[in-house]
Structures are given as C-alpha cells and as structure tokens.
Amino acid sequence: MSIVVGLAPGQDNRAAVELGIVLARTYRRRIVATAVDSAAFPMAPVHFERQYEKSFRTVAEAALDEARALIPSDIESECVLHSSRSSRRGLLEMCEKTDAYRLVVGPSSEGKPGKIALGSVSNGLLHSARLPVALAPAGFRASEGARLERITAAYSGSSTSADLILGAAMVSAQSDVPFRIASFAPRSRVVASANVPFDMESKVVDEWTKVVQRDTDKILCSIEQLHIKPGETDVVVGTGADWAAALTAVEWKHPEVMMLGSSGLGALKRVSLGSHAMRILQHSPVPVVVVPRRAKADYIRQETV
Numbered sequence: 001m002s003i004v005v006g007l008a009p010g011q012d013n014r015a016a017v018e019l020g021i022v023l024a025r026t027y028r029r030r031i032v033a034t035a036v037d038s039a040a041f042p043m044a045p046v047h048f049e050r051q052y053e054k055s056f057r058t059v060a061e062a063a064l065d066e067a068r069a070l071i072p073s074d075i076e077s078e079c080v081l082h083s084s085r086s087s088r089r090g091l092l093e094m095c096e097k098t099d100a101y102r103l104v105v106g107p108s109s110e111g112k113p114g115k116i117a118l119g120s121v122s123n124g125l126l127h128s129a130r131l132p133v134a135l136a137p138a139g140f141r142a143s144e145g146a147r148l149e150r151i152t153a154a155y156s157g158s159s160t161s162a163d164l165i166l167g168a169a170m171v172s173a174q175s176d177v178p179f180r181i182a183s184f185a186p187r188s189r190v191v192a193s194a195n196v197p198f199d200m201e202s203k204v205v206d207e208w209t210k211v212v213q214r215d216t217d218k219i220l221c222s223i224e225q226l227h228i229k230p231g232e233t234d235v236v237v238g239t240g241a242d243w244a245a246a247l248t249a250v251e252w253k254h255p256e257v258m259m260l261g262s263s264g265l266g267a268l269k270r271v272s273l274g275s276h277a278m279r280i281l282q283h284s285p286v287p288v289v290v291v292p293r294r295a296k297a298d299y300i301r302q303e304t305v
Contacts, residue, residue, distance in 0.1 A: 002098040006091045006105045007035040009060040015140040016106030017070045022255050026148040030076035032098045033067040035060040036090030037083045088124040104134040111138035134289045142255045149253035150178045154260045164261040180234035181216050184246040209237045243279040259289045
C-alpha cells in the first residue's frame, strides 16, 4: 500500500510532501509522489497545443524533481507523471493503481500560513474520494525522522463520528501512535452576552466531557482487539469565543493529525460557512485527515478487520 502525494505543478508542494513523509514513516508505507498531466489546451489553435503541453510537462517534471530532493532515503518512493483528463481524476486513478492507504494534498496557493485552504482539486477529492484524504496546512514542516506524535479524532456525537473514532483507534493501535478524542464548541453569542459566570461554564464543559467519555467508551470497549478499558482514552473538549479559540484551547503536538468525518461537509461546493466540520477544518492548527462519505464503509472495514 502507498501514500499518494498530489503535486501541483508550478506551486509550492513542500507542505504536502513533508506531510506525506511523516505519514509514510509512521504507517510504514511507500510514497508515490504524483503530478498529473492534464495539459489539453482547449482554447488554443492546434499548432499551439504541443508547445503548451511541452511547457506544462517541463513544469510538472520540475515539481517531481523537487519532491525527489525532499524525500529521505529511508522511505521507499516513486515519482510519477500521470496523464489523465483532470488532476482530480488522475490522483484517484493513481490511488487505485497503487492501492493507496492515504491521499495527501497541499493547500491552495491562497492559503494562509499554518491554515488549511481548499482549492478546486482538494474540494473535489473530499466529495469523491474512496479513501481518507490528508490536508496539509500552508507552510507545514516536520523535523528529520519525524513520526506522528498523536492521532486526534474529532467527535460530534453523530453516528459518522462514532465510526470515525473506531477507525482512528484501530489506526492508532496498528501504528503504535497515541490516540485521543476531541470535541469542539465555540461559546454561543447568547451565553457570551448573558455574562454566564466562568465557573458555571466550566461545569457545562466538564459535564460534556463526561458525556463524550461515556459515549466513546461504549464504542471503543466493544472491540476486543483494541484492549481499551473504560476511562483509558484521553478526551478533551475545546471551547472559546469562536471556532479558532475553541481549536486552540486544547494542546497539540507536532506533528499530529486530526481525523474528521465528512458528513457535516456535505457537497463542499454548496456547504454553508456555518458547517461545524468546515469550521473545524478551516481553523485546525494541525493537518486534517478527512474520511469522505464514500470512503466510510471501506475505511471502517479496512481498519477493523
């Protein structure tokens, strides 16, 4: 199985490659760095097409060379220029061809440092991929020899997040990476404007933490191979004045990934900015691994067999 890293010709791909390296080392997989050649120039006269395609290939080969220079010798790797009708289709074809375990993509060129920014390709992948998609924040870097320090699963109380927790716990156990569960909620404007005392708010957070712990204990303790007893799983709840504050209210390691189910993401082209999942993704201080709805059944089955 492989870690497919999608390269965007002509853009800075280091964040995606660095995240791919960390995942490959942690999960003991090989890297397949892929640049997709979809350079059919529909608007140009025929005699300009070859010139455009040649120029595009030169840029794509440069992206592959940059990836080769970044990938360390302790990780098996392959750098491929794959021809397809579109970048999204090409990456999914390579994932199928190489039996990919994860697909890694970087931020759009408009991404702010430290934040995840979806572009047209990553947006489409989250809607159509049949495997988990890892999203690297802009500027992501990892130290030499780094492995994941922890896997955090985001829990909302839904059946989708329950399945996600089960799968993430299995990934953690198989890769020997610490695991925890996190839930996030900004303080509502009503609570903020009502000047609710801090000690009362703390009691609400404590109570919700207990609920999350109780619910997730039921999920995890039902799987014998996990060897988890009630109360053993680390559970944290992040709250704050807004989503950014809620996400930074909990402690994060480096490198760490947060796993997120996509039921709340819906069809991303039509998603409202109020979507909880989208808010978490936009404000996450660490890379996010999204399990798209189409990938859910295969993912859970893969991680629990």
